[in-house]
Amino acid sequence: MSGPGDSSGVPQPTRERLALREAQYAAARARGEEILAAQRAMDAARGTASSYLGEVTATVSARGLLTDLQITPRGAALGPQVLGRLVSTTIREALLDLEGNLIAAVDETGHSEASAALVAEVTGGLRGPLAALDDTEAARQQ
Structure with missing residues (x-):
C-alpha cells in the first residue's frame, strides 16, 4: 500500500511535468x-x-507629490x-533627488528585470512634472 507522499504509481512523464510546474x-x-520588496522600498x-x-526647502513623496515646502x-x-x-x-531638484533615491532603493533590494521595469515606470511618471517645471521656467525667462 502506498502512502500520501508516494508517487510510485504516477508515470515518469507526469512526475517530470509536475516537477517543472512546481519549479515554475x-x-x-x-x-x-x-x-513587492522593490515596491515597498x-x-x-x-x-x-x-x-x-x-x-x-522642498520634499516630494515617492509619487512625486509635494509633501513639504518651507520658506524662510x-x-x-x-x-x-x-x-x-x-x-x-x-x-525640480527634489524630483531629481527622488529619481536617484528610487533607483538606489530598488538597487538595494536586488536588481531584476521586473524591478527595473517598475523603476522605469515610476521615474517615467516624473517626466511630466519635471517637464512642466522646465516649461514654467522657460516661460518666465521670455
Whole structure:
C-alpha cells in the first residue's frame, strides 16, 4: 500500500511535468516577492532639496507629490517672482533627488528585470512634472 507522499504509481512523464510546474511556480513566487520588496522600498523613498542659501526647502513623496515646502523669512522677502522661480527650481531638484533615491532603493533590494521595469515606470511618471517645471521656467525667462 502506498502512502500520501508516494508517487510510485504516477508515470515518469507526469512526475517530470509536475516537477517543472512546481519549479515554475516557485520562480514566479520569488519574482513576485522581489517586486513587492522593490515596491515597498520605492514607497518609502522621498526626494528633498534646498535652495543654495536655504531660503526654500522642498520634499516630494515617492509619487512625486509635494509633501513639504518651507520658506524662510529671508526667502519670503525675495518678492513673488524671484521666490516663485526659487520654489520651482527647488521642487525640480527634489524630483531629481527622488529619481536617484528610487533607483538606489530598488538597487538595494536586488536588481531584476521586473524591478527595473517598475523603476522605469515610476521615474517615467516624473517626466511630466519635471517637464512642466522646465516649461514654467522657460516661460518666465521670455
